[in-house]
Amino acid sequence: MTETASSAPAPVVHPPLPVPQALAYMGAAVMLALSQGLGQGFVSTNIPQIAGDLGITTAQASWLMAAYMIPRASLPLLLIKIRTQYGLRRFAEVGIIAYVAVAFASVWISDFRSAVVVQALSGAAAAPLSTLAFMYMLEPLSQEWKMRLGLPAAMTAMMAGPTLARVVSPALIGDGGLTWVHLTALGMAMVSLMLVFRLPLRPVPHMKVIQTLDFLSFLLIGFGFAGLTIGFVMGPIHYWTDAPWIGLLLAASAASLAVAVAVELNRSAPLLDIRWLVSPAMLHLTATLFLFRLILSEQSAGAPRMFQSLGVAPSQMTGLFAIIVGASLLGGLACVAWMRPNRVPVLHLVALLLIALGAFMDARATMDTRPEQLIVSQALIAFAGMLFLPPAMMAGLISALSRGPQYLLSFVIVFISTQSLGGVLGSGLFTTFINHRQAAHYATLTEQLATTDMPTAQAIAARAAGLAAQIPEAAARRVQAAAQIAQDASAQAYVMAYNDAYLLTALVALAAALALLLHLLRDRLALRMAPRPNPDTTP
Structure with missing residues (x-):
């Protein structure tokens, strides 16, 4: 009797791999995770250098980040179904070949248009690497250790990539531009290609799961995600109200997502189970993941940009980012030691x-x-990040798998969307808040400088005296001194704005911790007040 397209294959239990081979698979997982993480980090970290190499403005170069992130947010919608229908090995081989081809093409970028196209292809080619990294990490582990060791290890390697890019980029760039950055990404892609073909994943049963309406839903959701990504990347740069097209794009994105929800709710076999996603448990998990991603924007969009506004060179920040990577690794090890579903x-x-x-x-x-x-x-903060994400993903996976394998896709979409879109939205909101507070603080400081009070006059006179050896004319010295003080006021306004953002982040985290604590206390009280079952007195 042949198996129908809708029947689920029986689970396959593979024997454990020998220890040397198991370590090889886990090493391949780390290489795949770092390849995609560094690829993303090289783009976000080196936007000013990319702008200089291509002869464009920093605002134009920010389109490259948007082009990279758009497919990262939307492609996982189809990748899991493609993998299920066409086989794991074919999925891995085609995905890594595409990634190497795009990495090779990035070496020859010469203008802005080609850079946008290549970055969009890079984001699309890198999307399967996250899935492959998880699979290679889980492949050699027993069922007991897949959640306890495999999940934290894969998450740690993936989360460390963008920060590690900030550590190695200054040494790779040097005086030679971005050539070595592209060559490093290409080299890691080629090593990943060798590992995928040398260490094939064990096959799993195929299922015919792709339907025609899946492509319509994917286009609608993909357009909605793309509009949100572009809006929150470019919104703080052009400022929201100064660019009407941003509002129109966000409105069109919301409409596209609404139509996608309407289509999915009326399908017998939807791409996403919307009714399950809006259940109280899943809404709570989605809100938790999204809120946490917004809070973590303090680290990705806070300290690096504050030091950039203070004139600190990227090479002077490598030690800080190396310690952040080390703290993330410690957080992953802490999860391996302590992570349990009840904790x-x-x-x-x-x-x-x-x-x-x-x-x-x-x-x-x-x-x-x-x-x-x-x-x-x-x-x-880095340690806390790794202490949060693996347990959250474990809880979501357990919830999804308890309802059946078909719910796994819906949860993966929720997780990837909250992390990809949450990172973009969090960075956009964080930057918008900084710009708003900087303008307010700068207006206050310039009002103080505009008055003819004695401290301001003394500061200008002291600065002018220091410039006597460089500028002989007294009037020119006073003008230059006043300009320097105004520049210092702008830098001071930025620092004050970042302090406001840091304080807001701390208050949001405390409010979330208080809400979680109240939730735990409510659950404990409900458990104590629940009526106890009568003891069984039957002899």
């Missing part, structure tokens, strides 16, 4: 408190603050 709320509570503590410490920054002074606070 997820406690781990989340500890993570939120650590983030609040780190953000409070950052909120005392001044113009004299340098990377070395934020090592402890940023390490706490």
